[in-house]
Amino acid sequence: MSDLRKDPTRGQWVLVRPSGGSPPVGQACPFCPGNEGLTPPEISAYRKDDGASDGPGWSVRVIPEADPYFRIELDLAREGVGMYDKISPRGATELIVESPRHEDTPATMLNAQWEQVLWMYAERIRDLKRDLAIRDILITRRHRQPGSRITHPYSRLIAIPIIFDEVRRKLTEAREYFQYKRRCVYCDIIRQETADEARVIWETPHFVALVPYAARAPHEAWILPRQHACSYEEALTPASVADLASLLGGYFRTLARVLGDPSFEMTLNTAPNRNAKVLPGEWATVADDYHWHIEVTPQLERLTRVGGIYVNETPPEEAARRLREAWSQPGHQPER
Amino acid sequence: MSDLRKDPTRGQWVLVRPSGGSPPVGQACPFCPGNEGLTPPEISAYRKDDGASDGPGWSVRVIPEADPYFRIELDLAREGVGMYDKISPRGATELIVESPRHEDTPATMLNAQWEQVLWMYAERIRDLKRDLAIRDILITRRHRQPGSRITHPYSRLIAIPIIFDEVRRKLTEAREYFQYKRRCVYCDIIRQETADEARVIWETPHFVALVPYAARAPHEAWILPRQHACSYEEALTPASVADLASLLGGYFRTLARVLGDPSFEMTLNTAPNRNAKVLPGEWATVADDYHWHIEVTPQLERLTRVGGIYVNETPPEEAARRLREAWSQPGHQPER
Numbered sequence: 001m002s003d004l005r006k007d008p009t010r011g012q013w014v015l016v017r018p019s020g021g022s023p024p025v026g027q028a029c030p031f032c033p034g035n036e037g038l039t040p041p042e043i044s045a046y047r048k049d050d051g052a053s054d055g056p057g058w059s060v061r062v063i064p065e066a067d068p069y070f071r072i073e074l075d076l077a078r079e080g081v082g083m084y085d086k087i088s089p090r091g092a093t094e095l096i097v098e099s100p101r102h103e104d105t106p107a108t109m110l111n112a113q114w115e116q117v118l119w120m121y122a123e124r125i126r127d128l129k130r131d132l133a134i135r136d137i138l139i140t141r142r143h144r145q146p147g148s149r150i151t152h153p154y155s156r157l158i159a160i161p162i163i164f165d166e167v168r169r170k171l172t173e174a175r176e177y178f179q180y181k182r183r184c185v186y187c188d189i190i191r192q193e194t195a196d197e198a199r200v201i202w203e204t205p206h207f208v209a210l211v212p213y214a215a216r217a218p219h220e221a222w223i224l225p226r227q228h229a230c231s232y233e234e235a236l237t238p239a240s241v242a243d244l245a246s247l248l249g250g251y252f253r254t255l256a257r258v259l260g261d262p263s264f265e266m267t268l269n270t271a272p273n274r275n276a277k278v279l280p281g282e283w284a285t286v287a288d289d290y291h292w293h294i295e296v297t298p299q300l301e302r303l304t305r306v307g308g309i310y311v312n313e314t315p316p317e318e319a320a321r322r323l324r325e326a327w328s329q330p331g332h333q334p335e336r
Numbered sequence: 337m338s339d340l341r342k343d344p345t346r347g348q349w350v351l352v353r354p355s356g357g358s359p360p361v362g363q364a365c366p367f368c369p370g371n372e373g374l375t376p377p378e379i380s381a382y383r384k385d386d387g388a389s390d391g392p393g394w395s396v397r398v399i400p401e402a403d404p405y406f407r408i409e410l411d412l413a414r415e416g417v418g419m420y421d422k423i424s425p426r427g428a429t430e431l432i433v434e435s436p437r438h439e440d441t442p443a444t445m446l447n448a449q450w451e452q453v454l455w456m457y458a459e460r461i462r463d464l465k466r467d468l469a470i471r472d473i474l475i476t477r478r479h480r481q482p483g484s485r486i487t488h489p490y491s492r493l494i495a496i497p498i499i500f501d502e503v504r505r506k507l508t509e510a511r512e513y514f515q516y517k518r519r520c521v522y523c524d525i526i527r528q529e530t531a532d533e534a535r536v537i538w539e540t541p542h543f544v545a546l547v548p549y550a551a552r553a554p555h556e557a558w559i560l561p562r563q564h565a566c567s568y569e570e571a572l573t574p575a576s577v578a579d580l581a582s583l584l585g586g587y588f589r590t591l592a593r594v595l596g597d598p599s600f601e602m603t604l605n606t607a608p609n610r611n612a613k614v615l616p617g618e619w620a621t622v623a624d625d626y627h628w629h630i631e632v633t634p635q636l637e638r639l640t641r642v643g644g645i646y647v648n649e650t651p652p653e654e655a656a657r658r659l660r661e662a663w664s665q666p667g668h669q670p671e672r
Contacts, residue, residue: 004645007550008521010502011509012644014550019649069647082528083521084549138643158642165644166346173347185344185419192418213420214343214350267643301637306494307474307603308348308501309340311405313355 002069004087004162012165015069015089031061031152033100039063043094044123046116059113060120061097062157068093069158076133076161076277090133092159096120097152104153106143106248106266107256114245117155118236121268124157125233129273134159136167136272144263146301155266163272170269171287178289186291187228189213199320202250202327206243209251211316211323217303218314219259219323221251223294230271230290248294254327255298264298338405340423340498348501351405351425367397367488369436375399379430380459382452395449396456397433398493404429405494412469412497412613426469428495432456433488440489442479442584442602443592450581453491454572457604460493461569470495471612472503477602482637491602499608506605507623514625522627523564525549535656538586538663542579545587547652547659553639554650555595555659557587559630566607566626584630590663591634600634 002017030038033056042054044062051057070091077088098117099109109117125137141155142148163171177185193199193210201209201221209223223244229235236244255262271287297303304311338353366374369392378390380398387393406427413424434453435445445453461473477491478484499507513521529535529546537545537557545559559580565571572580591598607623633639640647 005550007548007552008513008525009509009548010505012505012550012646014552014646014648016550016648016651018651069642081549082532083524084528136643140642156642160645164642167643169346169348169644173345177344188419189344192420196418212343212345213417214341214348214352216343216350306405306476306492306500307472307503308505309496310348310350312350312352315352315354 002089004089004160006085008084013087013162017069017089025149029102029150029152031095031097031150031154032102033058036061040066044120044127046120056100059100060116062120062124063095063097065093065095065156070160072131087161090161092128092131092134092157094124094157094159096124096139096155096157098155099153102152105256105261106141106153106252107261109153109249109252111242111245111249114249115241118241118244118248121155121157122233122236125270128157128159129233129275131159132273132275132277133161134273135161135276136163137270138164138167139268141266142263143265144261145265146263167269167272171272171290174287174290184228184289184291186224186293190224190226198317201254201320201323202247204243204247206240207247209247211320213316215312215314215316215319216310217297217299218312219255219262219298219319220316221255221296221323223247223251223296225292228291230287230292232268232270232292235292250327251296251323254323255296258322258326259298262298263301264296265300266294266296269293269295338425340425340496342421344420349423349498353405353425361485365438365486365488367431367433367486367490368438369394372397376402380456380463382456392436395436396452398456398460399431399433401429401431401492406496408467423497426497428464428467428470428493430460430493430495432460432475432491432493434491435489438488441592441597442477442489442588443597445489445585445588447578447581447585450585451577454577454580454584457491457493458569458572461606464493464495465569465609465611467495468609468611468613469497470609471497472499472608473606474500474503475604478600479602480597480599481601482599503605503608507608507626510623510626520564520625520627522560522629526560526562534653537590537656537659538583540579540583542576543583545583547656549652551648551650551652551655552646553633553635554648555591555598555634555655556652557591557632557659559583559587559632561628564627566623566628568604568606568628571628586663587632587659590659591632594658594662595634598634599637600632601636602630602632605629605631 004013005016006013028035036054042063045058046060047058070089070093072092074088074090076090121139128134137159139157174185199211209221212222270292271290340349341352342349364371372390378397378399381394382396383394406425406429408428410424410426412426457475464470473495475491475493510521526544535547545557548558606628607626
């Protein structure tokens with residue numbers, strides 16, 4: 001049986017679960033069109049011709065993970081174990097297959113394909129937030145991770161009954177900043193960075209891509225929407241999604257060219273579920289002082305840390321200049 | 337120039353510094369006896385015969401790191417960069433060479449050698465805490481880290497002008513627990529774990545070694561002193577140091593036998609410097625509600641995390657049972 005267990009000395013949650021549940025992956029890629037029978041039944045998909053579920057013809061397809069960290073069918077239970085606390089891993093783990101083309105990568109995907117993926121992210125988040133046992137949702141996109149078994153492009157959505165540790169930190173800091181300044185910390189970052197320009201990678205009408213002042217990873221990028229809003233899935237519009245798709249595609253193509261297609265992790269950060277049933281110790285209120293954003297961390301597995309302090313030997317100003325210069329050169333558009 | 341920069345969205349510090357400073361390592365191991373001239377002048381050493389500094393005859397030797405993260409000669413300066421904050425990386429980075437024998441590992445070192453290393457840890461912490469610009473000190477011991485250039489056994493001491501991020505979390509949680517319960521959270525863990533026994537690896541008169549309830553890594557171990565004290569360097573006695581050396585040596589030999597000499601990181605956690613000059617936003621008071629301890633995390637580079645939540649597929653109760661059984665079998669004592 002799996003448990004979410006809390007470390008009382010760090011206030012941090014750990015998912016403890018039995019090992020070895022992942023089913024073996026055969027010769028055929030389970031995410032390729034025509035192999036839909038190799039995955040569990042789909043949750044959602046975009047199809048041009050309104051074809052049948054679990055057949056080919058889709059452009060983006062969402063399936064449950066075969067050996068999920070979090071399960072929708074569990075009851076939500078919180079209990080003590082002496083001085084300790086545990087919660088059942090009630091939630092959802094979904095895989096969003098980003099393209100029918102097996103060989104696609106974030107750097108080769110057309111902007112129009114990214115648009116569909118970004119809409120699907122929003123749709124899945126909206127749907128899962130109707131489940132009041134779900135407190136927080138994170139979408140991560142790992143590229144070329146060491147040890148990953150499936151190379152077909154996909155993102156992972158994880159929905160859980162507590163607030164993610166990283167998200168809680170950010171919510172706390174955003175709230176403290178807001179209470180002191182009466183301004184959003186992300187809005188202030190956008191103002192200072194676009195005035196300064198040294199760490200800006202690229203600007204569009206709706207978004208700014210920048211290397212953060214205290215970047216943990218060389219060539220790390222944040223994509224911030226200029227319009228203040230805490231929830232991605234509520235803020236996305238047809239105009240902004242096209243803009244975001246072109247910015248994401250541009251960054252991934254530039255990264256591939258400058259750094260030779262490195263591994264990276266992208267995370268989509270949106271506010272927690274405002275309607276969720278609140279557990280003791282969890283956030284009771286809406287995160288209106290939060291600001292949704294996307295972070296991309298290249299070569300996460302190689303980051304240096306001492307006692308929780310990251311060491312970054314590529315100054316953000318230098319990384320931003322490199323990315324900006326490569327971006328503006330011709331030839332970074334996809335071939336197709 | 338190096339800076340400690342604060343990420344205002346996470347409240348987390350990042351050391352940003354120019355790259356490529358590490359001097360090349362030649363054929364000869366700079367940490368072996370006879371090669372003392374290949375390192376900067378030593379800071380401290382234990383010698384049986386009172387031999388001269390920077391010559392052979394030592395059993396434990398401390399040197400400054402050649403390309404240090406933190407430097408003692410810098411002025412401590414804290415300044416704003418618009419909305420951001422930065423601090424000069426004033427501090428110290430020292431390497432504690434644990435043994436004159438190049439091929440020694442934590443699993444082969446004699447208990448008597450470990451005793452000397454543990455005394456040296458305490459001596460260096462006491463000395464550095466006299467520097468009132470130093471707020472916090474962490475000693476880490478990495479074994480078989482991917483990409484490490486020197487295989488001769490050594491620990492790294494880092495002393496910095498702020499509180500380490502990981503330490504701040506633990507200080508906060510320990511304080512909140514104490515304020516609510518009027519008891520130390522680590523003392524309560526010792527009471528519950530020794531009564532329960534399922535996660536205990538080994539007990540000695542002065543210490544308990546256990547797999548924590550919410551272990552982030554398979555076979556992770558914490559070593560907790562039974563006697564409540566926040567500072568390692570003040571608490572160590574001739575009786576407890578012998579006890580601790582035998583416990584550490586026993587755990588490392590067991591780990592090598594059970595898991596085939598895996599990589600690991602050991603951290604020694606002691607309270608921050610109670611006399612340091614306090615910077616704005618830093619802890620102003622003594623951490624008497626804290627409890628010094630040692631953590632060993634095997635295969636740190638392979639840990640799985642989603643949104644800051646660790647996923648551990650070896651339940652702590654199973655890991656503790658395996659380690660306990662292997663420990664009590666004959667033959668885990670070192671050969672020498």
